[in-house]
Amino acid sequence: MLNPNGVYSICGNGMEDAYHAVITCTKERALRQAMREVWELPDDQEFSFLGSDWLLHLLSRFDSPMKVRILLLLWRSWHLRNDVIHEKGMASIASSVAFLQAYHTKSNPQPATADTKGKRPMIFSTSPPSRVTVPRESWTAPPVGWVKLNTDGSMPPNCITGGARVVARDARGVVIFSACAPLHNCLDAEEAEARAALWGLKLMSNYAPARLILELDSVNSVTALQARNQDKSRNWAIYQEAKNLLDNVVEGIIRHSKREMNSVVDALAKLAFSLVERIMLDNLPPPVRELVFLDANTCNTNL
Structure with a gap:
């Protein structure tokens, strides 16, 4: 639970509110910077505080794919905050980057682009064909009631x-x-x-x-x-x-x-x-x- 009248306990800078917890805090800034190495994300100036509806203002300026990335980023930022306060603070920036990449890929598989006109260059190789990668199977849930x-x-x-x-x-x-x-x-x-x-x-x-x-x-x-x-x-x-x-x-x-x-x-x-x-x-x-x-x-x- 946030204490809106107190100093943010994790970094000691700024008041403890939702905006500071997922945007301004040093650890969340570090996560955004790391994610820009693998995702296209808005510049930090786009995350400016514009009142209590700052999140709605932020999302309104971008298309759906960018909205998804921003929301996932903020969701993970809140997880980092909870990990420090309620757990042992073991969740790292690197593990968070890997988790977000895997989650985003699994939730939004990208279909291969079809070459309908047959104009792609032909590549000839004398090396043996590479092994076909089969999608990894995942755990399946039991039926309801089981x-x-x-x-x-x-x-x-x-x-x-x-x-x-x-x-x-x-x-x-x-x-x-x-x-x-x-x-x-x-x-x-x-x-x-x-x-x-x-x-x-x-x-x-x-x-x-x-x-x-x-x-x-x-x-x-x-x-x-x-x-x-x-x-x-x-x-x-x-x-x-x-x-x-x-x-x-x-x-x-x-x-x-x-x-x-x-x-x-x-x-x-x-x-x-x-x-x-x-x-x-x-x-x-x-x-x-x-x-x-x-x-x-x-x-x-x-x-």
Whole structure:
């Protein structure tokens, strides 16, 4: 909340109001200057204060694409202000530039310009053709009324301690909880995957969802969890306990997903290896929080 009668606490210059928070503050000036390296933006004189309707005056002078860039910039500026006041102040200018670029590109894909007259120059090359870049797949939200639990376990080479990461989200992409932990005395990657799934289901049982989708990127673990008969692997007891937990929900689905479809779980990997067990609600690290926001924005546009 702003204090309109006080000095702005972040930079110590000027009164604390919305205009100062997103325009005048030193950090916001630095963000605008950095964004001009990658975006076309108005000069600073265009951001002059023209009374309480300064934002309407500003936007009225530009076309729609520029309006979008300005609003995104101000939105991110407010995030930087909140990060300093309410979080740990870890959000950097560089990470903000990367986030805005990625968000703007994802929200406004640019179609390729067609060469309808065939007048582009022909280029001949003896080098082999480059590999076609396939658009990266992203996380998909569960149906309304369902919860999706993504789990992942991994084992570094020549190590007996693995890492588990889990994230539970609803149909809007909102994080219910996320967690990470080291897995001690772990023998291989499959055991890490199985233990991560079991741990995630144990945490999920505290929220008692009626309909749950469990998603893993290990084909072996998905097959074992879906099997009706007893699994003959040494991880059978782990899988059986996980199945018992799944039996407690009204409807439960087990799916395989590609690793690249869950960047949030991957972003928790370093925490899993470097920390003791850690359960997070809305206090996600800034890089992970930004990925969650991008996923949520995608799924909300599809609702």
